[in-house]
Amino acid sequence: MGVNGGRRRGLLAIAFFMGLAAALVQVLLIREILSLCRGNELVIGVIFSSWFLGIFMGARFNPTAADADLQRRVLFSTALLPVLMAVSVYGAHAVQIIFPRTVGTFYSISVELLLALFLTLPASFFVGFFFPPLVALVSGEMKERSGGTVFYVESMGSFAGGIAFSFVLVEIANPCAIACGLLCASFVIIGALVNKKLIPLALVPLSLIFFSGSIEDQIFTRVWNRTHAGKLVHYQRTKYQTVAVESYGDTVSVYGDGILMYTLPDRFEARGLFHLINALRRDRGTMILMGSGPGSLLHNLISAGIGHIRYFEPDPELWDAVYPFRARLYPGVEGERLSVYREDLRHFLSRSRERFDMIVSIPPAPENIMLNRFYTREFYSLCKRHLSEQGIFVTSLHGYSNYLSEDLRDFIASIYRSFAAEFPEHLKTSGETMYLIGSAAKGALPRDVDELINRYKAGLPLRAGRLEKEITQNYSPDELRMFFELTQIRYFDRSMASAVKKVDGNRDLKPGAYWKSIVLTAFREQSLLYALIRGFLFLPALILVVSVIVFGDVRRRYGPRYMAAGTVIYCTGLVSISAVLVMILLYQNSHGIVYYRISLINALFMLGLTVGSLTANRTRIRLPLILAGLALSLGLVLVQTVLNIDVLFWALIILFSFLCGAVFPALFAAAGSESYMASASVLDSMDHFGSIAGSLLTVMVFLPVFGIQGTLIVDILIVLLAGAVGFLKFESS
Incomplete structure (x- = not known):
């Protein structure tokens, strides 16, 4: 040929x-x-x-x-x-x-x-x-x-x-x-x-x-x-997400990756939170606001006399896309009292030494890792370090109306445990949307709702002429009692007392709230995924059975030598995609967005594969040495989860992929020259079959159960198993 x-x-x-x-x-x-x-x-x-x-x-x-x-x-x-x-x-x-x-x-x-x-x-x-x-x-x-x-x-x-x-x-x-x-x-x-x-x-x-x-x-x-009530007036792929702006009547709705982020104007939705924030703050002060959208809450807080507000929008192109609509609905009152930061709040706080009188974080529900970062103990700790002596932190949480199901209770408990660990002194509201209110200093918060209302009454009236009428019309501070329905709060306290003891807190490296959010959504939808999650061992057992069948088919058609080669490349494929998913999550946790970096991560991974396969194709590196290096590189990724050094992150992608790339030609040569197409077919198919198993096991089993660091340890053990098979079959003979 x-x-x-x-x-x-x-x-x-x-x-x-x-x-x-x-x-x-x-x-x-x-x-x-x-x-x-x-x-x-x-x-x-x-x-x-x-x-x-x-x-x-x-x-x-x-x-x-x-x-x-x-x-x-x-x-x-x-x-x-x-x-x-x-x-x-x-x-x-x-x-x-x-x-x-x-x-x-x-x-x-x-x-x-x-x-x-x-x-x-x-x-x-x-x-x-x-x-x-x-x-x-x-x-x-x-x-x-x-x-x-x-x-x-x-x-x-x-x-x-x-x-x-x-x-x-x-x-x-x-x-x-x-x-x-x-x-x-x-x-x-x-x-x-x-x-x-x-x-x-x-x-x-x-x-x-x-x-x-x-x-x-x-x-x-x-x-x-054809699929929405309003008309699409703007569509844009930013580096961070896919943005769609819909117009319906006098309102504009903004979507990111299909998730409704906010609607403008949102006067009625902002009324309660606006007054809660004003009741909590003691002076004009400085405030950070994130996640509320650039609508009525922001507009009226500026009008109410806040000293200076720093509004955070991590997607720079989103602010530009929405600004024309906002400018029409909320004509310029900002002046010098508003600074718009087009960056990730966590990234800003990690490098800033400033302190603020109030930090308000109102992110959407943690339906993905990007959003989960704003519900972890690490984020709450970061905010706590940037509060002034009497500073107050406010965040939102998906709550409940009357009954806490097991899945909803565990979801809330994961976040509440992390919050309470950083803010032992705190208040909480009731309702479908709960607000958790914390302070680093004792005495900064009111003792109860009566003290909060009396404090707010003493500061009234607000400069109503500058506020939207829907915010102030017929308002009484007693409306704040709706946030603190005592029966619901006592029920919540009883439920959390036992739940937080058995549910892990939500962490960057073990994003329990994100996973529990998926479980909760699946429960509400009564989808097939919920049954799969509850029957926890079903997926690993299914993958094991299918893998045994596939390995048996390779042995029957090509013999034991090809099956051994297929086993090694299967383990390599499983671990390679598992590690790539972990690296994606690490970048997401560190930088807040990975949307446009997936292609770069993939590119550097392919560069490593290219150089690794070329090197192994020309120098015949011994297979056990390649696999030992692969285990060592995973150990370095484990170290990176603690150090979080950008240069090390990118270097490890290249090192790890270099070793993954070296496995294929080493096995191709070791498999023999009886049929090059058979070798290519077995190794290519088993490599990708391992990647299938690794993709599913990582997102459905390893990460939910073991977290990011535990997943890396499992990957190391799988590589060591592959090394043992490779040594016994190809080196000892």
């Missing part, structure tokens, strides 16, 4: 193109599906597992054939991948028309996970489908180096795709333009390899790039207006 030099370069160009395209497709699918599924990181795990399932199926169900048939598979995959990317990306939005949902609601979590599976699988299938035939086509000349060569060329393409997206495409191109660009490139590559007459076809997708903005605007506007 020989191949001349020019043809070999053409085939390797396809490997590079498919790696580049795969990197772009993956990150775009993550971005678009997250906007459909409330930004939940659990969906990222499912997307990864679906991605690897598609690659596994494409590599696994790929029978040996003549060269002509193998080439057709490769060329078909090259041309079809950009088309499937566009179908999946825009299908994530069109699905709302095909399967309507109630306005303002989400699909159930189970449905979201199934949508992630079906939207990801078609494109990823062809990422796996092209690989074994391409290895077979170049193996005539490259022999045992063929698998490693194609692997590192594809990895280099993925690195290029990740870098291109992170630093160029994320700023200038939408998915439609990227799909057209990839299709244009595929026609050029196929034409150069097969028939140059096909190259002019590239002009068709090239011309569509110039109309991609209008095409996308039409798609999004039509989908939104």
